[in-house]
Amino acid sequence: MIETSFKAKHGQGRNCVITRRACFSSSHRYWLPEFSEDDNFARFGACALAPGHGHNYELIVSMAGELDTAGMVLNLSDVKRFIRDEITDQLDFRFLNDVWPEFDLTNPKGCLPTTEALVRVIWTRLRPHLPITALRLYEHPRLWADYLGNAMDAYLTIRTHFAAAHRLAQEDLSQEENEKIYGKCARPNGHGHNYLVDVTVRGSIDERSGMVCDLAALQCLINDLVIEPFDHTHLNKDIKHFKDCVPTAENIALHIVDLLSKPIQAIGVNLHKIRLQESPNNAAEVYAEIPQINAMPALLNSMATNEA
Numbered sequence: 001m002i003e004t005s006f007k008a009k010h011g012q013g014r015n016c017v018i019t020r021r022a023c024f025s026s027s028h029r030y031w032l033p034e035f036s037e038d039d040n041f042a043r044f045g046a047c048a049l050a051p052g053h054g055h056n057y058e059l060i061v062s063m064a065g066e067l068d069t070a071g072m073v074l075n076l077s078d079v080k081r082f083i084r085d086e087i088t089d090q091l092d093f094r095f096l097n098d099v100w101p102e103f104d105l106t107n108p109k110g111c112l113p114t115t116e117a118l119v120r121v122i123w124t125r126l127r128p129h130l131p132i133t134a135l136r137l138y139e140h141p142r143l144w145a146d147y148l149g150n151a152m153d154a155y156l157t158i159r160t161h162f163a164a165a166h167r168l169a170q171e172d173l174s175q176e177e178n179e180k181i182y183g184k185c186a187r188p189n190g191h192g193h194n195y196l197v198d199v200t201v202r203g204s205i206d207e208r209s210g211m212v213c214d215l216a217a218l219q220c221l222i223n224d225l226v227i228e229p230f231d232h233t234h235l236n237k238d239i240k241h242f243k244d245c246v247p248t249a250e251n252i253a254l255h256i257v258d259l260l261s262k263p264i265q266a267i268g269v270n271l272h273k274i275r276l277q278e279s280p281n282n283a284a285e286v287y288a289e290i291p292q293i294n295a296m297p298a299l300l301n302s303m304a305t306n307e308a
């Protein structure tokens with residue numbers, strides 16, 4: 001029951017989470033002075049090219065607290081000012097390797113300004129001013145990092161896609177029975193989707209490379225084990241697993257978890273979650289790490305870009 005005294009004061013004392021989005025454009029270069037030129041290019045590919053390259057970053061700041069007498073967790077003009085003064089004014093149109101001492105690679109404690117390292121440093125700089133509970137930083141609509149304030153632990157998500165056909169039907173049921181369960185999705189010749197796949201891994205940010213894992217190796221695994229075999233197929237007919245397992249969005253997401261969990265562990269991170277979006281109207285999410293289901297605040301997702 002809500003106490004009447006709270007009602008009278010614009011929700012004062014009740015808890016709420018608010019989010020604020022901020023954008024900046026910055027450049028960076030992946031280059032470690034202790035490595036030879038060949039080693040830098042072998043590790044970082046085109047990201048090692050001088051003088052660097054840039055991204056239009058998008059930062060989502062999630063904050064929690066009790067409502068004040070004005071009905072707000074925080075005054076939004078204070079939120080905007082802190083984000084601007086502490087973060088965006090300092091980073092916008094700058095070269096990240098030079099801008100903050102955390103990324104000074106001549107210092108042995110400096111690390112590369114990767115998305116996951118940057119979102120963690122942003123946390124340490126914003127936390128004294130704002131009651132942040134989660135941060136998300138998009139380097140690109142298809143690559144982002146989440147940080148929840150847990151030491152060096154960060155989440156990295158890659159969004160990719162494949163196109164495939166499927167039919168939802170169980171072989172031992174009649175067409176009529178299948179249509180009763182699966183509706184139009186049971187029509188005999190199938191239909192198709194452009195599936196979006198978000199692969200989220202969790203790992204510890206390396207103190208020097210700033211990375212939770214080798215991004216190119218992760219992209220290769222996703223491509224070799226999921227995208228390449230699934231793309232432009234009829235899932236029921238071409239993918240062995242779906243010969244006797246109905247390829248619903250849920251089952252496809254579960255199968256991707258089973259395909260990726262072990263290989264991802266072998267590159268030094270944990271598969272955290274697979275989100276499979278079948279259409280703008282439906283998606284399935286499977287958490288590969290059971291106790292972590294509440295770790296990703298849903299509010300961050302509410303502001304996520306849906307761009308393919």
Ligand SMILES: [Zn+2]
Nearest residue numbers: 028047053055
């Ligand atoms: Zn980059």
Ligand SMILES: [Zn+2]
Nearest residue numbers: 166185191193
């Ligand atoms: Zn379908």
